[in-house]
Amino acid sequence: MVRSLYSAASGMMAQQTNVDVIANNLANVNTIGYKSQSAEFKSLLYQDLQAKTTSANGENKPVSAQVGLGSRISSITSHYTQGSANATDGTTDFLINGMGFFAIENIDGNVYYTRNGNFFLSVDTEGTVLCTAEGYPVLSSEGQPIVLDPQYQSTKITVDGDGNICYPDESNNAQPIGIKIGLYQFPNPSGLTKVGNSYLAESDASGVAINEEDGVVSKSKLKQGYLESSNVNVATEMVNLITAQRAYELCSKAITTSDTMMEQANNLKR
Incomplete structure (x- = not known):
């Protein structure tokens, strides 16, 4: 009994x-x-x-x-299946088509990862920083915060499918400025530790983050002016x-x- x-x-x-x-x-x-x-x-x-x-x-x-x-x-x-794409027409809104993650550096210097591409441009003493709603800087493919010179107008900035940040030249043709939005993948994304606010932290179960620029994994594509909805x-x-x-x-x-x-x-x- x-x-x-x-x-x-x-x-x-x-x-x-x-x-x-x-x-x-x-x-x-x-x-x-x-x-x-x-x-x-x-x-x-x-x-x-x-x-x-x-x-x-x-x-x-x-x-x-x-x-x-x-x-x-x-x-x-x-x-981690792909969510549907929602058009926003925001110049700092990005959708990842693939298995990649954005890298974010928090106030303590820890690197977090997210699929939330709802970013903003924040002006500081060094220039214009691409950051999250909490003010955390988005990292480039080189693992550094993305900081744009004050000479660049935010309304003219575009990002191609590979994540290259572009700005129009004298002929009004978008050209890469040498900064690329970083995308990272994990051997086991389900093993990532959730830390709140859509942020994820690397763990032993997830494995070490793989920079897509290293060419080890198939690259994801970025879509500017779109956000990935929940799946x-x-x-x-x-x-x-x-x-x-x-x-x-x-x-x-x-x-x-x-x-x-x-x-x-x-x-x-x-």
Whole structure:
């Protein structure tokens, strides 16, 4: 009896975490560059009830009797599929078509990565800096903050598909100015550590960041004037939510049933 109580309780806790993941997906349905997550389950330990026959020889049974002790969450996996493109016409809005990530340097000097290409131009003493909404500078392909000379007018700056920042020459033809927006990839992007605000940090599970300029991986393409929307499918998430709710109710029903059976056993003495 007690075994069923704990097994059903573990299922309820696992499904609660599953609902938390689904709720987070739905909450970020409009977050730029957000990647949907899914909870993965695994079974807990199994207890042997009978492994040998009850005959005098006590031989091993061809099929032993084992009962499971519930389930738990084994991982919460991010799915890095391409989100749809939304046109913004912003000169500092960029969409990554591929597996690349932008590199960001925070105030502590740590490098974070993101798919959110909603950037801005900030003026400081050194020039015009391409940065995030929090003011963190975007890094170039050389790993340095992108700082433009004051002579460049922000409305005339363009970026080609390879990430080269261009400015019109005397003939009004866009020419690269020698600065390229950095794009980086990871052997296992699902292993990146989430630090909030759409930022991701390198970890042992993700592997070391690979600069696309090194030519080891296939290069991504940049699209100026577009942003990558979230890849959350609302219909799929709602179906998953209903499934998780029903599973939670079933585990709750199992606890109620076990409690009723224990009550009946206690009433046998009356």
